[in-house]
Amino acid sequence: MDLKAIRDKFSSFHVILKPDENTPEWWAGAPSVVRDKEGIFWLAARMREGNSPRGQRGYEIRILRSEDGIHFERVHSIPREDVPIRGFERPALIIDPITGKFKLYGCGPFGPEERNPWSILKFDDVDDPRQFVPASCRAVLQPAQVERDPRSNEVAGYKDPFIFIEDGKYHIFTIGCERVERAYHFTSTDGENWQPAENVLAFDVGGWHNFFTRPASILPLGVGYLLVYEGSHSTWYDPVYNIATGLAYSFDLNHFIDLTPDEPLLKSTTPGDYITWRYSHWMWVEGQIMAYAEVARPNNTNEIRLFIIEC
Numbered sequence: 001m002d003l004k005a006i007r008d009k010f011s012s013f014h015v016i017l018k019p020d021e022n023t024p025e026w027w028a029g030a031p032s033v034v035r036d037k038e039g040i041f042w043l044a045a046r047m048r049e050g051n052s053p054r055g056q057r058g059y060e061i062r063i064l065r066s067e068d069g070i071h072f073e074r075v076h077s078i079p080r081e082d083v084p085i086r087g088f089e090r091p092a093l094i095i096d097p098i099t100g101k102f103k104l105y106g107c108g109p110f111g112p113e114e115r116n117p118w119s120i121l122k123f124d125d126v127d128d129p130r131q132f133v134p135a136s137c138r139a140v141l142q143p144a145q146v147e148r149d150p151r152s153n154e155v156a157g158y159k160d161p162f163i164f165i166e167d168g169k170y171h172i173f174t175i176g177c178e179r180v181e182r183a184y185h186f187t188s189t190d191g192e193n194w195q196p197a198e199n200v201l202a203f204d205v206g207g208w209h210n211f212f213t214r215p216a217s218i219l220p221l222g223v224g225y226l227l228v229y230e231g232s233h234s235t236w237y238d239p240v241y242n243i244a245t246g247l248a249y250s251f252d253l254n255h256f257i258d259l260t261p262d263e264p265l266l267k268s269t270t271p272g273d274y275i276t277w278r279y280s281h282w283m284w285v286e287g288q289i290m291a292y293a294e295v296a297r298p299n300n301t302n303e304i305r306l307f308i309i310e311c
Contacts, residue, residue: 010307014070017304025050027302029294030090030279041066042129044091058088063129075130082134090160101125104132107159110139117143118157141194162217173215183215198254207261211239219282224251230278243278268296
């Protein structure tokens with residue numbers, strides 16, 4: 001694989017959303033994007049402040065609307081206090097192919113204070129993303145709900161879902177929090193009740209991603225699927241947040257071949273302490289790939305960028 005040729009295609013970008021404050025540790029990121037039958041783009045993002053304890057800084061799920069996928073306007077917000085939850089991380093926004101309704105998932109430490117594992121959350125379905133109700137939030141995937149499986153080790157929580165529907169089945173690729181973060185795969189018939197996939201531990205750590213290995217996006221290829229994954233190396237500066245992106249391939253969504261085992265494909269090209277290029281969502285739009293990602297800026301802030309790849 002010619003990594004340089006692929007990287008060159010990501011050399012230019014559009015800034016989609018900046019953090020609310022241009023202050024270190026304030027981030028706009030974790031984008032999830034859908035395009036409805038009228039061609040309107042809807043984007044759900046996690047807004048993060050830099051003052052709370054780490055893991056509790058996501059103060060809002062923000063919903064944005066666009067007619068071209070480039071210029072977005074803010075149309076709805078779900079503050080953490082209205083759920084309530086101590087903090088959000090990555091949301092997932094999809095459209096039900098049968099009902100046409102929008103589904104919004106989130107994640108965060110959810111439940112009573114003394115036992116609130118990281119959980120995958122869901123809001124009630126709506127006809128328009130501006131209608132999501134914070135108080136309808138509930139957990140749909142928690143460690144206690146999954147039968148013990150020797151392949152899944154001791155997972156303490158699930159977070160940062162990427163959710164899509166393929167052949168009538170819901171798939172969620174999510175981070176399982178253990179001693180490290182790894183990629184897990186669950187399926188569902190209704191988007192509410194989830195079961196481990198054939199290989200629940202979908203893609204493991206190794207090579208340059210020997211510290212964290214996390215799922216970011218799935219891109220159908222006609223024959224098989226591209227897994228966009230992200231990770232970090234144990235020797236990197238702050239590898240919990242200094243995350244780069246690679247690619248893997250699968251015929252069946254259960255077995256994956258690492259296409260970038262030796263080095264990341266994508267890192268932030270902006271000078272600074274971090275190379276972060278993560279939480280990306282790749283989608284086909286009229287023969288192009290539109291890849292939205294959370295990318296590091298020079299002063300330890302992150303923003304959402306769009307990269308348009310001609311195919």
